[in-house]
Amino acid sequence: MSATMSAADFAAANLSRATGAGLDPHEYLRVTGELADLEQWGEALMRAARGHLARAGRASTAISAGRHLQVAARWFHFATLGPNAERALAAAEADTAMGRALDLLEPVARRIEGPGFAGWLRGSAGAAAVTVVVPGLDSSKEEFHDVIDALLCRGMAVFAMDGPGQGVLAATTAVRADYHRVIGQVIDALGAERVGLFGLSLGGYYVAESAAREPRVAAAVAVSGPFRLHWDGLPPLVRDLLVQRAAGEEAARRFAGQVDLSSLAPRIACPLLVVDGGQDVIPGVTDGEPLARLAPHGQYLHIPHGDHLLGNARPDWLAAAADWISAALT
Structure with a gap:
């Protein structure tokens, strides 16, 4: 801090x-x-x-x-x-x-936990598709109620999760760049026919990395997610958060160096929607336009007045993103 x-x-x-x-x-x-x-x-x-x-x-x-x-x-x-x-x-x-x-x-909501995740499965028990909502560096499954509600009201089942270094697991685990291994455990536990991912902030990187490496991901949305991190350019606040969530500066520097989707973006076989705000300008962070451009089925939604997480621009993207992933999965 x-x-x-x-x-x-x-x-x-x-x-x-x-x-x-x-x-x-x-x-x-x-x-x-x-x-x-x-x-x-x-x-x-x-x-x-x-x-x-x-x-x-x-x-x-x-x-x-x-x-x-x-x-x-x-x-x-x-x-x-x-x-x-x-x-x-x-x-x-x-x-x-x-x-x-x-x-x-x-x-009817169910608590589901595994070695590196914990969360709540909500919505129709018989839904063929589940969307996993993935939080970011200092967010958690308790934060994104509007996203979850937008997905639930479209008839989807939703799994809101904490992963390593997040939410209720932050005190006992550290962030990891190979998040697809956690998503693989989540998909195993859910047992759903089709799984979508909806990631916000650093969660946007997590879902893109997972979509590139986990073939069972059927669609993904990345909101305000980094394409690449540059440690030396990051503001002190972000570096401090990374040090906290990675359990040390050396680990934080290593993690930041691994957050790079240059080689992974072309491997994303599923449909991908990338949402960015034009006012989301964080030094040391490359935003998501290259991700949408390099992904074979990438689409880019840019909201010029949107800030980080586009909390100041919900009407401009949330309904559209929820409709998009609902259509992609069903």
Whole structure:
């Protein structure tokens, strides 16, 4: 975490991400606006999450309780983004709150875990196709509710997962560039006829790498994913995150050097949709246009005003991407 970034700057930088993930913008601005120092981030956001746990406990209906539990899970997840000595606890609380929410709102949802992954399978139990939602460097299965809902309402089954170095597994595992090995385990566990991948941020690299090396992937969407990383050009905040999630600087440098789709993109045999925002300009990160161009069945959707994760431009891409992968799989 950059020691020079103020709480106000950090909150502003994450505003579209938070609102895109479903946090109420007024509550977000109120909670983060009270921070005098960035070191208070984790404590304040966990307090907001516990407020929703309390509301869930007082709710008179299961649906109200479940919705508050979902919101609590989001707040716990966002508590992990700032400096927080209790980051592992916040991730575990997010996982628990989401499980409680699904018990109330979607009792048919199934918890599926393996050596390097954990997540929830939601939607029609008899669906022939499953879309796996893959998070990024500091995101988790609790973040992308809007993406998951867009897929579910189109009749797909959805597996929202944490992999190595992500979410509830971040405290005990480290990021790995050969993510296709994890996706292979997920596909084995799901037992679905057709599997699609929907990756966001670093998850965009993960799904492209997996689509190139795992022949059972039938379609993939990469949103704000890196084509290549250059360690020396990365901002301190991103380097710090990589060091945390890779369990050391040497491992982080090695990981960054492996994030390069130049030779893998031409090997992606399945349909691939790449979504980028024109305002997503992170030093040291090559965006996804070369991936779409080099992949044999790649398509490119560029939203000029979109930021990283395009949280400020949901109407311009989310429905289209959900329609695209639904058609590709069914």
